[in-house]
Each structure stands twice: as C-alpha cells, then as structure tokens.
Amino acid sequence: MTCARCQQFAAAPGGTLCVRCAVPGAVVRSPVGLGRATATLLGVVIAADLFAVVADVLEMNVTGDIAEGVxxxxxxxxxxHADALYNASGIAQAVALLATMTVYLCWLWRVRVNAEAFNPGGHSKARGWTIGGWFVPVVNLWFPRRVTLDIWDSSAPWAERPGHALVNLWWAMWIVSLFADRAADTESRHAHAAAALHQAASMMLVSDVIDIAAAALAVLVVLKITRMQHGRALAGPVPVPALG
Structure with a gap:
C-alpha cells in the first residue's frame, strides 16, 4: 500500500503512512490567520520605530543645542518635550515587540509543524528549537535562521527550491539590529553630558532605522512562507507519474 500522504513510499505495516510521514503531531493547519496577524503586528513594530525615529531626532537636536551652549x-x-517623547517611544517599542513576538512564535510553530507534514525529513533541528532557539544564548544567533530555512524549503511548491536570499537578508539585518540596539543602549546608560547624550541619540536613531528594515523584511518572509504553505496544502500530495 502506498503512503496516503506523500504517495511515494510504502506505508508502514498496519498503517496508511510511511515511516517518513508518520511524524507525531505533524498535521497541516492553515497558517493564513496567524500569518496575517503576525504581518500586521510587525507593521505596528515599524510604526513604533518610526515614532522612535522622530523622538531620536528631537533628542539629537536639543542635546546638540545644549552641547553648543545654547x-x-x-x-x-x-x-x-524631547525626553517625554523619547521615553514614550521606548515604551511603545517594548509593548509592540512583546505582542509581536508572542504571535510570531505561535505562527512559527504552526508553519514548522506544517512543514514537517510536507517534508518530515527536511529539518536539521528538533521541533523544540523552533521556540527555544530564540532564547538560548549564543545559538540564538543562527538556530532561528536554520529553522526558518528548513521551513522555507519544506514549504516550497513540489519540485521547486526557492533561493534563500530573502531569509538571509532578513536574518543579517536582524543580527545587525540586535548589536546596534545593544551598543546604543549601552551608550545611553553611560551618557550624562549633553555631548554624550547627543551621541547616544544618534546611535539610537541608527538602531531604530535598522530595526525598521529588519521588521519590513520579516513581513516579507512571513507572507512568503504563509503563501507557500497555503498553496502547498491546496495542491495536495505530490503527483505520481503514471507507469507504462
């Protein structure tokens, strides 16, 4: 008997799925709703970052004037006024990031399980790393990218292998934004004189602009994977060439 899911390999004795497809809990569920919610919240992150950019510019202007003796x-x-906006933008960014992270991880788990159903053997990391990879120090610099690439490849249309440029660009921008934010935050916490505060605001401006780019690329990755999985589910099992 041929596997009822992939229709490529023989089903295991007494079952309807082959060994490769018999992945516990790997049942395809629509990622569309979560994908749209994640993309929308990433848009909120971008809006919060734009608010922060305005606050950064105002902070730079006023600290620059003070440093010059005005x-x-x-x-x-x-x-x-600049300090109030600066603090408010930080709170807005934190709230937007927390909400987005929660929904994003739900979406990522959904598409990972779907990807296992599409291609059980196409994942180099255990399912637990889908979430854990973001929080374990050091490995969080590359595990989420690897998990995303495995999902990307496993979600692609039959017999197609899309390039990884978009995922790689998103991940590179995300890593740069992390280090830029860390550097800006460190500079801000140690700044007291007006000149130092001006420098800190300048670094935070750069960090916020990079974060906007990373969030915009994340939207594209989320929508692309969601569309691929939706199309893959509608396409059904891989067609088997007729013999003879």
Missing part, C-alpha cells in the same frame, strides 16, 4: 526657557521646554 540656553534659555525655550531650550528647557524643548528638552522636556
């Missing part, structure tokens, strides 16, 4: 009630008022 004084007066107007400068004090601008400084208070």
């Amino acid at each position: 004084t007066g009630a107007d400068v004090v008022q601008r400084a208070d």
Whole structure:
C-alpha cells in the first residue's frame, strides 16, 4: 500500500503512512490567520520605530543645542518635550515587540509543524528549537535562521527550491539590529553630558532605522512562507507519474 500522504513510499505495516510521514503531531493547519496577524503586528513594530525615529531626532537636536551652549526657557521646554517623547517611544517599542513576538512564535510553530507534514525529513533541528532557539544564548544567533530555512524549503511548491536570499537578508539585518540596539543602549546608560547624550541619540536613531528594515523584511518572509504553505496544502500530495 502506498503512503496516503506523500504517495511515494510504502506505508508502514498496519498503517496508511510511511515511516517518513508518520511524524507525531505533524498535521497541516492553515497558517493564513496567524500569518496575517503576525504581518500586521510587525507593521505596528515599524510604526513604533518610526515614532522612535522622530523622538531620536528631537533628542539629537536639543542635546546638540545644549552641547553648543545654547540656553534659555525655550531650550528647557524643548528638552522636556524631547525626553517625554523619547521615553514614550521606548515604551511603545517594548509593548509592540512583546505582542509581536508572542504571535510570531505561535505562527512559527504552526508553519514548522506544517512543514514537517510536507517534508518530515527536511529539518536539521528538533521541533523544540523552533521556540527555544530564540532564547538560548549564543545559538540564538543562527538556530532561528536554520529553522526558518528548513521551513522555507519544506514549504516550497513540489519540485521547486526557492533561493534563500530573502531569509538571509532578513536574518543579517536582524543580527545587525540586535548589536546596534545593544551598543546604543549601552551608550545611553553611560551618557550624562549633553555631548554624550547627543551621541547616544544618534546611535539610537541608527538602531531604530535598522530595526525598521529588519521588521519590513520579516513581513516579507512571513507572507512568503504563509503563501507557500497555503498553496502547498491546496495542491495536495505530490503527483505520481503514471507507469507504462
């Protein structure tokens, strides 16, 4: 008897699936709803980052003026306004990131399980690394990329292997944004003089712009994988060439 899922290999004795397809819990479920929600929340992250960019510019302007010796009630008022926006933008970014991360991980788990159903042997990392890979120090610099690439390849249309340029670009931008944010945060915490605060705001501006680019690329990756899996599910099992 041929496997009812892949229709390529013989089903295991007493079952309807082959050994490769008999993956516990690997049942295809639609990723469309979660994919759209994740893309929308990534858009919220971009909006929060744009708000932060405005706050960064205002902070740079006022600290630059103070560093140059400009004084007066107007400068004090601008400084208070810039600080308020700067703090508010940080809170907005944190809330947006937390909400997006929660939904994104739900989407990622869904598409990973789907990918196992499509291609049980196409995954180099255990399923647990789909979530854990983001939180374990050091390995979180490359495990999520590897998991995403395995999902990407396993979700591709039959007999097709899409290039990895988009995933690689997204991951490179994400890593750069992490280090840029760390550097900007360190500079900000140690800055006290106006000149140092101006430098910290400049670094934070660069970090926020990079984060916008990383989030935009993440939207493209999420939508692409979601579309591939939706199309793969609609296409059904791989066609078997007729014999004779």
